[in-house]
Amino acid sequence: MAITVRVLNESNNRVGQIQLDLVLDVLASEDEYPLSTDCEFYFKMNTTSLQVGGGSIPVKVTKSLSDLALNGAKQSRTNVATDYTSVTDMVEDYIFDFTHGHTADQYTSGCTAQGAMSI
Secondary structure (H helix, E strand, O other), rough: EEEEEEEEEEEOOOEEEEEEEEEEOOOOOOOOOOOOOOOEEEEEEEOOOOEEOOOEEEEEEEEEOOOOOEOOOEEOOOOOOOOOOOHHHHHHHHHHHHHHOOOOOOHHOOOOOEEEEEO
């Protein structure tokens, strides 16, 4: 399953995309039904758009609602260190982080700097 988010820059009428994939890793020797706990679900988020000034934006991977956008320590939109309350909230915060970027150690999270998405 994949979700593609299109981000429109109205000032130059260009569009960037963020791809969100729901991935299931299954141990190759799995023979139980229903699937056992050897399976892992996670979101993989990436974009082919570059940061303002160049440089690729790293792929982000989340396995739970506690995987916060800024180094796993803080949400990107706010100075909050609590888990996301829903998958929708998590996806929206990661999209915010892709589009707006963040400074190094934003909200004392220990993260490295990431430029805003250039579109």
